[in-house]
Structure formats: C-alpha cells, structure tokens
Amino acid sequence: ILNVEQSPQSLHVQEGDSTNFTCSFPSSNFYALHWYRWETAKSPEALFVMTLNGDEKKKGRISATLNTKEGYSYLYIKGSQPEDSATYLCALGNYGGSQGNLIFGKGTKLSVKP
Amino acid sequence: DTGVSQNPRHKITKRGQNVTFRCDPISEHNRLYWYRQTLGQGPEFLTYFQNEAQLEKSRLLSDRFSAERPKGSFSTLEIQRTEQGDSAMYLCASSLVAGQETQYFGPGTRLLVL
Numbered sequence: 400i401l402n403v404e405q406s407p408q409s410l411h412v413q414e415g416d417s418t419n420f421t422c423s424f425p426s427s428n429f430y431a432l433h434w435y436r437w438e439t440a441k442s443p444e445a446l447f448v449m450t451l452n453g454d455e456k457k458k459g460r461i462s463a464t465l466n467t468k469e470g471y472s473y474l475y476i477k478g479s480q481p482e483d484s485a486t487y488l489c490a491l492g493n494y495g496g497s498q499g500n501l502i503f504g505k506g507t508k509l510s511v512k513p
Numbered sequence: 514d515t516g517v518s519q520n521p522r523h524k525i526t527k528r529g530q531n532v533t534f535r536c537d538p539i540s541e542h543n544r545l546y547w548y549r550q551t552l553g554q555g556p557e558f559l560t561y562f563q564n565e566a567q568l569e570k571s572r573l574l575s576d577r578f579s580a581e582r583p584k585g586s587f588s589t590l591e592i593q594r595t596e597q598g599d600s601a602m603y604l605c606a607s608s609l610v611a612g613q614e615t616q617y618f619g620p621g622t623r624l625l626v627l
Contacts, residue, residue: 403555433615442516443556443604443618488555500546500569501616503555 401425403491405504412479413512419475420507422489426470431492433501434463434474438485446474448492479511515539517619519605525625526595533591534622538607545588546616547580548604549573556604562588595626 404423412418422432434446447456452467460477476483486508490501518537526532538545543564548556559578560570564585574580577595582588592599602623606616 405555435618440620442620445615445617448615490555500558500561500571501548501556502558503548505553505555 401491401502403489403502403504405487405489405507407507408505409508409510411510411512414479414481416479416511417475417477418479418509419473420487420509422472422474422504424470424472424489424491426468429467429470429491432465432472433490433492434472435488435490436485437488437506443488446487476509479509481511481513484509484511517605517607517617519603519619519622521622522620523623523625525627527627528595528597530595531591531593532595532624533589534603534605534624536588536590536605536607536619538587538605539617542607542609542617543585544608544610544614544616545582546606546608547588547590548606550602550604550621551600556602559590592624595624597626600624600626 406421431450433448435443437443447463449465454465456463462475465472486506488503488506490503492501520535546561547559549559550556558571559574560580562582565582577593580590602621604621606618608614608616
C-alpha cells in the first residue's frame with residue numbers, strides 16, 4: 400500500500416509566525432507532487448506542481464521544496480496570516496504509471512490566531 | 514464562474530435510498546475525476562474519465578456506485594442503496610491532460626446517510 404505521510408497533523412500558530420509542514424512519500428517511481436490548500440466550505444486550491452528533484456516554487460508568502468531522492472517535500476509559510484488557516488494537502492501524481500489520479504496524504508490543518 | 518461546480522452541495526438521505534451527484538468541469542478540460550474524502554482522511558480516488566470514456570475505477574467503487582459522463586461534458590455519480598459508510602465528501606476535479614497537469618477541484622458534495 401502506497402503511503403503519503405504528512406506531518407504534523409495539525410498546527411496552531413500566532414499571526415506573524417512562520418511555519419512549515421512535511422510531506423513524505425516513496426522515492427521510487429516518482430512522477431509529480433502536488434500541493435493544495437483547502438479552506439472550509441471552499442474548493443481545494445492548487446498551490447504547486449513539482450516534478451524535479453531540487454525544485455523550489457513560490458507563491459506569495461508560500462513556498463515549497465522537493466527532494467525526490469529521499470522522498471519528501473516541505474511547504475513553508477512566511478509570516479502566517481489568519482487567512483492562511485486551512486488544511487494543506489500533498490498528493491502524488493501518476494505514481495507508478497497510474498493514469499493521473501492523485502494519491503493524497505491526510506493533510507496538515509493550520510490554524511492562525513490573530 | 515469558470516471553475517468546477519458540483520450539485521448539490523449537501524445531501525441528507527436515509528439508508529437504502531439512491532442518490533445522484535452532478536459535476537460540471539471546466540469546459541475545455543477532457544479529464545474528469547471523482548474522489549471521496551471521509552473524516553480524518555485525505556481524498557481517495559474513485560474513478561476518472563477521459564472525454565466520455567471511463568478509463569479507471571478504484572476498488573473503492575463498489576457495485577452500488579456508477580459514474581457516467583455522457584458526451585464528455587458533465588458527469589454524474591450515483592450511489593444505489595446507500596449505506597451509512599457512504600457518508601463522505603464527494604469531490605470532482607478536472608484537468609486538461611494527464612501527467613503533471615493540475616487538477617482543479619469543485620467544492621464537493623457532502624453526503625450524510627442516516
């Protein structure tokens with residue numbers, strides 16, 4: 400069974416704090432890693448798609464890195480704001496030759512207190 | 514709004530009843546995916562279509578589940594003889610092509626089976 404692990408499960412920070420989460424996955428047969436942000440009652444929002452070892456991507460205060468050789472990705476949020484409160488999901492894409500379905504972790508739930 | 518839409522947003526039904534959900538993908542997207550998320554888990558893949566062809570089904574998709582995508586446009590997911598274990602968030606996503614293409618998600622249909 401393929402496991403995509405995310406840690407921590409939940410995180411509570413104060414406004415202005417910087418934070419980071421981890422996504423771990425099997426390093427073999429890697430194709431792509433996706434990060435999503437999912438706010439309550441909204442659609443999951445695509446943040447990044449990463450494919451190459453050493454990839455770094457940035458979107459505003461959010462950035463992500465990828466290490467395919469050791470099987471992990473980090474998501475960083477600089478200067479957290481209350482509107483960053485959401486569940487952050489990572490997912491493997493096309494793992495092992497599958498036809499495009501995503502294999503998700505359980506997510507990290509972030510709460511940012513004003 | 515040109516995003517993925519899903520209807521209804523919420524559905525409460527009694528055990529044994531049939532339910533049907535609809536997903537309208539982004540208009541030019543040829544791939545459409547269904548996922549299910551239960552409490553404490555990440556979204557899990559159910560099935561996907563390329564145009565009108567259903568190309569892959571997860572083992573999670575029991576005989577009581579059927580999905581269609583007539584004419585390669587909107588899709589429906591029907592659950593027959595619902596069980597309490599079917600209670601979940603049902604998510605639809607669409608993408609242009611396979612590979613590392615981003616999947617864009619709808620807001621989901623939350624099903625509660627009493």
